[in-house]
Amino acid sequence: MRDSSGTVPRLQANFQEPLGGMLVCCPYILKAGHSNLTDYASLRLDYSTQHTDGVSGALIVYPTKRAPAGFPTWDYDLLVQSSDLYHKFSTVLLAQYLSHWGIDGTPGDEPVPDSGTLNGLGQWAGGGDYFNFTVEPNKTYRIRLVNTGSFASIRFSIDNHPLTVIEADGTLVEPYVVSSVRIDVAQRYSVLVQTNSSQADGVFWIRSQLLTRMFKYKLPGQNTDIRGVMRYSNAPNIAALPIASDDPGPGVHKLGDMDTSLLVPAVKDIPPTQTRQYIITATLQNTNENHFLAFLNKISWEPLTDTSTYMHVRNAGLDNSTYAPTGSSLQPGDQLMITEDSIQVVDLIINNLDDGDHPFHLHGHRPYVMGRGVGRYFGQALNEVNPLRRDTVLVPMYSWTILRFVTDNPGLWAFHCHNAWHMASGMLLQINSLPSKTAQLDVPQAIIDHCDALKQGRRT
Ligand SMILES: [Cu+2]
Known part of the structure; x- marks a missing residue:
């Protein structure tokens, strides 16, 4: 488990993720839950490059399921x-x-x-x-x-x-x-x-x-x-x-x-059939303003300040409106969203057009690695039989990888390169799963108060 809830997919706990500008208005809150999956963790603060300076640790979450x-x-x-x-x-x-x-x-x-x-x-x-x-x-x-x-x-x-x-x-x-x-x-x-x-x-x-x-x-x-x-x-x-x-x-x-x-899973796990596909293109390049930034589908992410996409989804739900439409959309502040308000089986088709390698990480899920190869994806055969499930996959330079996951975990989940420099320069998008349910999550009042206080310029 990275990022305190990254690889122990835990339902109904999205607000415990310490990702600045996404789930919390400022990432002070770290809390780990138990899991029925085999896992262990490193806890980190995902605020800019903070963990590079040493804010990390490890914990082991023991499984309740027995090994085969x-x-x-x-x-x-x-x-x-x-x-x-x-x-x-x-x-x-x-x-x-x-x-x-x-x-x-x-x-x-x-x-x-x-x-x-x-x-x-x-x-x-x-x-x-x-x-x-x-x-x-x-x-x-x-x-x-x-x-x-x-x-x-x-x-x-x-x-x-x-x-x-x-x-x-x-x-x-x-x-x-x-x-x-x-x-x-x-x-x-x-x-x-x-x-x-x-x-x-x-x-x-x-x-x-x-x-x-x-x-x-x-x-x-x-x-x-x-x-x-x-x-x-x-x-x-x-x-x-x-x-x-x-x-x-x-x-x-x-x-x-x-x-x-x-690497072959010890317990066979046949992936469900895909119902949605999204093509994700990863690049790093100079902008017209001469800034070298990282991009997913030509969008370079920046964290929102003094608010979060989570609060936007929550507030929209309370107003009976929506924050982002179903599908891929760009929301204010360079927030690239993939939104599904029903349970779907999503394939992320990642094309790395860069000469660098990217360790891509998906929060809140353990995706199936359906296939990988050099160049771009153009319909090559996938492993539908027993693909490895893991949450962090290296996508080497000039190559493709397909990750499959089910949008059954309400919340806003980061999909990003785990290279600290690439993430800090924008290589992140958000999976907005079941926003109608996200809006109903029982958020601790302290998180809401914290966002409100920041908006008013007070630091709590
Ligand atoms: Cu990267």
């Missing part, structure tokens, strides 16, 4: 938050990114991180600390991985230990043994690790390597080689660091990195 018979079991749980790290405040970097000349003289070049962290600890300029896991030998550990960063995709691996992927964004998958897992921003995976290495010293690097494909300029002193330590409890020296410097691999000959197209 025969699914692997494990002895212990561990959690790893991997992240890129910026030494300057995000407000400073964002201003440079959005300036006419860009951060490095080329408008559109995203700020690159100085370093990274693994559970809050990282290394830079020859110094730093290593997060340490002390593990018992001959056990199975489930490690829950979260990329809580802003920009960089991360390659996660443990020296001399293969990883068995069993879960992606809350969906259990058939066990898949790999040498490393690539985690794009906001994605989550679970891997099983067997602590059965016969290596005598029993101390191994955990690697959380920042992938640099999207980095467009060199930053002096940048460290992308972020590490932690996994130490067997019977290791002879309780303080020694691992000896290996270069990655020795997983200790299994010719084991490959994870390929997301090979």
Whole structure:
């Protein structure tokens, strides 16, 4: 679960989302609910690039549904938050990114991180600390991985230990043994690790390597080689660091990195038939005013100030009017809306026309990833049999992806790129599901009072 309710789709709780200008007038409110789905979370404040400066955390929501018979079991749980790290405040970097000349003289070049962290600890300029896991030998550990960063995709691996992927964004998958897992921003995976290495010293690097494909300029002193330590409890020296410097691999000959197209849900889940289609085109480009901004269907989103689309939908409902018509529409203040006031099965056909990759994230739902491919979508076959359901999908440069979801969760749900710089420059639209029902939600008075107070210029 990202954004406090992103991937634990929870009905009737839309107003608990802390997204500025959409659900709340200013995002102070964080509250997590329980779920009957397997999931865990990182809590963040989604106000501009705030989480880049460290406003994030993780929590695990345990399922009430049992895993299918025969699914692997494990002895212990561990959690790893991997992240890129910026030494300057995000407000400073964002201003440079959005300036006419860009951060490095080329408008559109995203700020690159100085370093990274693994559970809050990282290394830079020859110094730093290593997060340490002390593990018992001959056990199975489930490690829950979260990329809580802003920009960089991360390659996660443990020296001399293969990883068995069993879960992606809350969906259990058939066990898949790999040498490393690539985690794009906001994605989550679970891997099983067997602590059965016969290596005598029993101390191994955990690697959380920042992938640099999207980095467009060199930053002096940048460290992308972020590490932690996994130490067997019977290791002879309780303080020694691992000896290996270069990655020795997983200790299994010719084991490959994870390929997301090979992730198969452990419980078959046939998607319903599509009833609506929306084509979403993602671009980043210079405007006539020489601002390099991000666009979905030529609209660059900006948060409303001192009000929210949620309040507009609510107030329209109370007046027996409507805020936005059914279908795709543009509402005042660059608010691109997809509105469905009945339960529909929606296909979002995403065409990425940009030379960058975009980790797209849908709130309030766990969509089916129906298909992906290079170029634009022009009717290629989809996986109608057993597609993976996940809420954060990387749409690589010049490629298409189709996400299918059901509009059965009343509220305003963000669909956006989770790259902090792209989101802050406008790559977001809103799914306005069942507005007639949204208007009837029992909103805490504190939220309404807060919006009213902001309108009157008072900060509460
Ligand atoms: Cu993006």
